[in-house]
Structure formats: C-alpha cells, structure tokens
Amino acid sequence: MTREGTGIRLKLQVSKGFDLRFDQLSRLLDFGARWDAGPRIPRDEVTGGIGLSMGQAESVSSHGVGMGLIKLGTYRPTDFGWLVHAHDLFFDNLATLWVCHYLLGSNRRYVVWNRMTNAVLPGAVDPLTVQSAATAFQDLKARFSDKSVNEHVPKEIGSFFRAYTHQSFRHLHYLRETGDATYVLSESSAPVPPGAFLAILLIYRDRFHPGASGLEVPTICTADHSPGRLLHLDELKVRALLNQLHETGQLAIEAKADLDQVRFRPAQTWLTAIQTYYEQ
Secondary structure, eight states: OEEOTTOOEEBSOSSTTSOOOHHHHHHHHHHHHHOOSOSSOOHHHHHHHHTOOHHHHHHHHHHHHHTTSBOTTTOOBOHHHHHHHHHOTTOOOHHHHHHHHHHHHTOTTBHHHHHIIIIITTTOSSOBOHHHHHGGGGGGGGTSOHHHHHHHHHHHHHHHHHHHHTSGGGGGTOEEEEETTEEEEOSSOOOOOHHHHHHHHHHHHHHHSTTOSEEEHHHHHHSTTOHHHHTTOOHHHHHHHHHHHHHTTSEEEEOSTTOOEEEEOTTOOHHHHHHHHHHO
C-alpha cells in the first residue's frame, strides 16, 4: 500500500489473490451477525466458522470491507451489512448488487476497481484485455515497486473481469465478454431500482460533495465517480430515475430559470434510503 497526495492509502488488491465470491460473503455476514462473544471475531474462529482457509477468509473480508458490508479488522457487519443480512443475505436483489458495485468502484483506496469503473472502461474505444487495461496503471510504479505493479495489477484486473462475468455481479449486465478474453461495457445493463439509485446518489454526495444539500443533474450524469458514470447510465436514464424519485417525494427536482439540480430531504442518508427500499 502507498499514499497519494490526497492522503488516501492505496491498495492494489482487494482480492488478495482470490476471486469475489458472494456465497462466501453471505456465510461471513451470517457468522458475524450471530457472533456474540465480543466486538471482534478472532481469525481462527472465522476460518472454522465459515469453512475457509485463512487466505480465503481474508479475501472475503477484504471484499466485504470494500463494499461497506464488513467492519475493517473485526469480521463483523457494518450497519449496511446488518441490513443486507436481514433483507438480502444471498445477494439476489439488484439493488444490493448495484449499491455494492458503487461502494467498491467509487472508493479511491481500491485503485484498480476504482480506475476500471471510473476511467478505464468509460474511456475505452476498443474491447479491453487484462494486458491492455493494465497499461492504464503504469504510473503506479512511482508509488509501488515495479514488481508489485507488474504482478498484482493484472491479477486484480482479471479478478475484476471475472466478478462481472462469472460471479454474482454478472447479474448487473454491466460488463460483457466479447470472446477471446476481451471485455466491453454492456449497452443493456440491468435496471437500477430507484431506491438503490437514491442511496447511490447520497453515497456520491457524502464522498465527493460532503455537506451538499443538492447536486447539479449534469454532474450526476457524467462527473468523475458520479452515479451516471460508474453505473454506465446515459443522461436519459439518469433523468428518468430522478423523475421517479421526485414523483414519490424522495427528492426534489429544481428545473426552472438557470437551475437544473436535485435537492435532498433534510437528514436524508444513504442508509435510510436503502432501508426504506428494503422495507417497502
């Protein structure tokens, strides 16, 4: 790991050498929710409790931390993790998957997943391979050793591609394998439930515009780390989702005079948004 000028500690690998497995993540969430012997679960209890090797358990936990489901260093659920445990333990709901996708992809700490969703895939003209995508990370050799970048980045990109084509993220239809291990963004991704989109909007606000009571619609559509960019939604789809949320009173669209923005309700959080979605 290393730090950028922003002070963010970068990690080349979320996967720690293992692919993202949502069935294993379900087991860890359930084990962590049932644990009642302290705030932190010892590693040997985790491996025995969910039937995985230490390396696999660390990988599952790392993915869970990146998706906001597991507390760092404890193996216990976060508030979001508790909601998923209660309402969607097996990750069958597209809303859960889209929120997990955004939480991981928009986190600049996880530099490979972040760049892939925010820059590499949106900017790609031709289908990508692991090797061609890896060229976008050569600047990291100024912060990591050449050996680390050359070894870990291609492995992590491969894990990223498999997560969206062979593991549960495939249900998002976000990425399409075109053959011969080449990949492109899909033009027909799975629908984003409005409640999930609201949660993602609020995560975006909290991470990149903290304290803002509203956001400009063009920013939501195309800005770095924006929901439109990371979910691969064009402006028409973004505005349709915003209109649905406006009609149900979950946010307000202000589109008069020179205004083209949305305004959030007071004290509205992304966790209350996703909880409301689950409980409807």
